[in-house]
Amino acid sequence: PATLFGYAAVFNVRSKPIWGQFIEIIRAGAFRASLERGDDVVCVVEHGGGLQLLGRRSSETLKVWEDEKGLRYECEVPDTTAGNDVSKLIGRKDIRSSSFAFRARKDEWTWATAKGELDVRTVIEADLFDVSPVVNPAYVEASVGVRSLDSYEEAKAARDAAMTKALDFGF
Numbered sequence: 001p002a003t004l005f006g007y008a009a010v011f012n013v014r015s016k017p018i019w020g021q022f023i024e025i026i027r028a029g030a031f032r033a034s035l036e037r038g039d040d041v042v043c044v045v046e047h048g049g050g051l052q053l054l055g056r057r058s059s060e061t062l063k064v065w066e067d068e069k070g071l072r073y074e075c076e077v078p079d080t081t082a083g084n085d086v087s088k089l090i091g092r093k094d095i096r097s098s099s100f101a102f103r104a105r106k107d108e109w110t111w112a113t114a115k116g117e118l119d120v121r122t123v124i125e126a127d128l129f130d131v132s133p134v135v136n137p138a139y140v141e142a143s144v145g146v147r148s149l150d151s152y153e154e155a156k157a158a159r160d161a162a163m164t165k166a167l168d169f170g171f
Contacts, residue, residue, distance in 0.1 A: 002077040002087040004043065004054065006144035008100040008131035010070040014120075015138040022119040024138065026126075031071055031102075034128045035064060043075040045086050047101055047132045052082050054133075064131060070142075071100060073131045077146070086133055090146040097137035098144045102126040 011028040018024055034041075043062045045052040055062035055075035064073045077083040089095045106125040112118055133144045 001079070002083075002146050004075040004077055004086070004090065004133060004144055004146055005073065006098045006133075007070045007072055007142050008064075008098045010139055010141040011068075013139060013141055016140065017118055018121075018138060022121050025120065025122045026070070026139075027122055027124050028068070029066065030123050030126050031064075031066055031128045033105075033125060034102075035066065039128060041128050042130045043073065044130050044132050045082055046134050047099065047130060051080070054078060054083055054086065062131070064128070071128075071131070073098075075131075087146050090133060090144055095133050095135055095144060097134050097140070098142040099132050099134040099137045099139075100142075101129040101132070103129070 009026045009031075011026055011030075013025065015024040038057075040056065040058040041062060041064050042053060042057070043055040045054065054077055057064060061076045061078070062073065063075075064071065066072070077087050086095065102123070104121075104123050104126050106123075108122045108124060110120040110122070112120075
């Protein structure tokens with residue numbers, strides 16, 4: 001079985017422009033209350049629903065927590081079409097990023113003062129709904145990776161084959 005891991009959000013960094021209108025910053029601790037309440041968060045592909053579901057906090061197939069860097073997650077990937085497809089795409093590095101869906105409970109705005117600047121929204125507290133492996137994240141620092149016993153076994157087999165070959169040649 002594979003496990004997805006990464007950062008859905010990175011604290012105190014600027015997003016790419018949201019809808020070309022504003023920049024967003026997520027403050028450290030923004031999801032603390034949501035996580036402490038036990039809000040049910042899902043892991044879905046590209047914020048999709050239905051058969052794009054990969055894991056869920058209430059079923060304990062998704063773990064989500066804040067650390068000093070941001071909103072971290074680990075998701076046990078199901079043996080489904082979506083799970084297998086996303087694992088392969090992440091493994092090939094076709095999908096390299098993560099995102100999150102939320103509703104701000106408390107935010108602050110810094111309004112642009114010069115032409116060509118964008119307003120800045122700082123999210124102080126938010127309800128978290130999902131974490132998602134995505135192709136085009138709002139936060140370029142958000143990441144995703146995959147690890148599995150299969151990839152470990154493949155690497156170990158390759159190492160053993162290389163060692164056997166070296167022994168065959170007397171190295």
